[in-house]
Amino acid sequence: MSTSLQRGIASFVGQIDGPIASFFTSCVHCGLCADSCLFYTETQDPKYTPIHKLEPLRRVWQQEYTFWGKLMKKAGLSKPVTDEELAEWEPLVYDSCTLCGRCSLACPVGNDIVYMVRKMREGMVASGHAPEGLKGATQRAIELGSPMGVNINTLRAQIKHAEKETGLTVPMDVEGADYMMVLSSAEVAEYNDIIGAVTRIFHQAGVSWTIASDGFEGTNSGIQIGSSDLAAELVGRIVRAAERLKVKYVISPECGHAYTALRWEGPNLIGRPYPFKVIHIIELLDQLRSEGRLKTDSVDETRMTFHDPCQMVRRGGMVEQPRNLLHMVAPNFVEMSDPGLQNWCCGGGGGVSANERANPLRTRAFNRKKAQLDEIDATTIVSACSNCRTMLLDGLEHNHMPHEVVGLTELIAEHLADDKEGKAP
Template identity: 30%
Template sequence: MAEVDFADVCVRCGSCLRACHIFLATGRRHHAAAVKIRTLRKILKADVGNDADRFYDYAFECTGCRRCTVLCPFSVETASYVSRARGLLTSSGRYPSTLNELAETQIMKGENWERHLRMFRLSIEMLENQHSVRIPVQKEAEILYVPLQGAHTIVPAARIFNAVKESWTLSIFEASVFAFFLGDMERVKKTVERIKEEAERVNAREIVITECGHAYRVYRFLFPRWFGRDLKVRSIVEVVTEYLKNGEVEVKSTLKEPITYHDPCQAGRNGGLIDEPRFVLREIAEDFREMNPGRELNFCCGGGGGLVAVPELKELRLKAGKVKLRQIRETEAKIVSTICENCKTQLKDLKEHYGINYRVAGVTDLLAECI
């Protein structure tokens, strides 16, 4: 189906203004989706050359959460314009340098994975001893589990996998795809291809992605387009939900503190993982509280779109997180759970910056504590 120019139907009704957590926090013109889309269309239609700096803030000061799209009477896809504009800016050498370095490092690691393997095995062995949990690395297995950096993305999942005697192995790579934040689809494909090749090496039939919003979206929707459907792709949250539904894991203790759930934009609104995390939380929590609005209308935490990894945007994202903070405070929850690493970082930064007390935890972490 042909792609239409969404900017062509925008009537500037202003619905996007109150849909956007960034605009609500700043009120600035270039944060208004209706202005953004009209401006970015210029860069997408013509070779802007030296003029590109003018578009930089429009493209990078957005978390790509698509809340404005869902609340737009014409479903104007602002995030697509933002992403394509980022791609063009990146190819002309204008990008947040941290994102670019991270994207490069990921691809280099894919090319030299054998050199990384020994060090990786050593650090996992340390983790195994420290947490007394078995973690197979690059062994033949049914499931290839792709974590992120940090033990919290590995140990809880390992405990659950081992509890159900799953045939699984740990990927030496990380699920995140930093090139996605640069709108650079060629490098996204290269980054994703590392995992596909690894899955083939270990004869996996399924790739399971750790709690990570954008990675879930990339693997779930772009992976099958590029590499076919032979390999199944699921989130760890879908897997543990299945274990719970089949009675394969047993909940032995429950959480007494009030707990709320933050829907990550890429996993929830844009990925469809809305009911699964809630199912898990209702099994383990005695006092589960919804945020308002929630589900596909949930507000972005402010850290999406790669903003968490860009130091020069920290001030903006802390400001933009105020809407989320208000939602959290309204629930009076003591634990804020979510299934996205970006969101977790942002939620922790928010509580420190504004001096609010709550614990940030992944849904898988909480489940691992209760079995």
């Protein structure tokens, strides 16, 4: 069975639940969500109004779940959703939405718009209307184990490198460890300092941890393309590894959608609760800090700011944790406007970064971040999501901006106390 309009519509019908029905019932077409969406604010194109991106789903709701809609459908008076329409909506659902969830906080009637976009994507992908780039990334994730094509050999090489740098052992496949560290593709491929950083931090804090050779990739393209089936397969690999190693905790990496997939969607995707807990690396570091197990002995005088990753902060609730950690090492920390829950997305979340077609739009959307950065004269942007990091670097380069971008975990590791011998040269 291949993708089809029929399959897509059936998926829409199946996805519509109480919340979605309430949201469509409640919408008064006030247009306030437009102001909260950086794709609208940076383009002023009304088609990027968040609720408008859901129009086909709304019609299916109306025709399948409302009294008059059903009546009209029976009488043949309603306009069925067509394949052409879904094709027209594909860029709206995928290219112009990073699932950042800012609209869900702005809606005065309380509609969780991003909840609906996430569910609408289930039908979009089932109807064959998903962007090629995202399809490719998902396919690679399923078939090769990672959307970026990294594999266990790449990881082993990076671990070897980290062990050499730190002089410590990176525990692999240790059964009975407390924590199992999961990484994002980008961390294995590009931001590999993270491996050394967590190794040193956990060494200092005395954390019992491991990396699983068969469950190290946290990125979940299935969530982004909107396929629960594929997302379940991806998250299932981590769950199986964690169960094999009998760990108590799985650590989500600095990667927004990996966290959402692992922490919030995972048990629902595989259809059962986990026998372990999921904790974000930043959550864990802040916990170690509050327990006095994370000590730093130096600071960085650079003017730093923090870019809140949407899935970790707005959709994940970690507002204070990254700031607690930053205050340890960055005395000149400065907030951007709209910090925390109201922060603006980097423009590349929710699968947008994997979708080449969206690049020009994403570049325009970055103007919002640029404006935020222009207001403050920070020289370093700290973040806690490798996708945000890539998007920030990309946008900065495009706009010829000189800022440095660093990961929060690596920044903390650089200033670890009593760890001089392990520090990178």
